[in-house]
Amino acid sequence: MLKPTGLYTYALKNGTPLAxxxxxxxxxxxxxxxxxxxxxxxxxxxxA
Known part of the structure; x- marks a missing residue:
């Protein structure tokens, strides 16, 4: 099972617009x- 951060980075790399x-x-x-x-x-x- 993927970690939440894994899902997040996967979405950023593959499924989100540039903005x-x-x-x-x-x-x-x-x-x-x-x-x-x-x-x-x-x-x-x-x-100091």
């Missing part, structure tokens, strides 16, 4: 930045 793929990448990038920026800021404050 949906672009929106998905944009949302994923935003979520990564929302996590990475505070972590990097805390790391910089600790090192």
């Amino acid at each position: 949906v793929k672009a929106a998905s990448v944009a949302v994923a990038t935003l979520l990564v930045l929302l996590v990475a920026v505070p972590v990097l800021a805390i790391g910089a404050a600790v090192v």
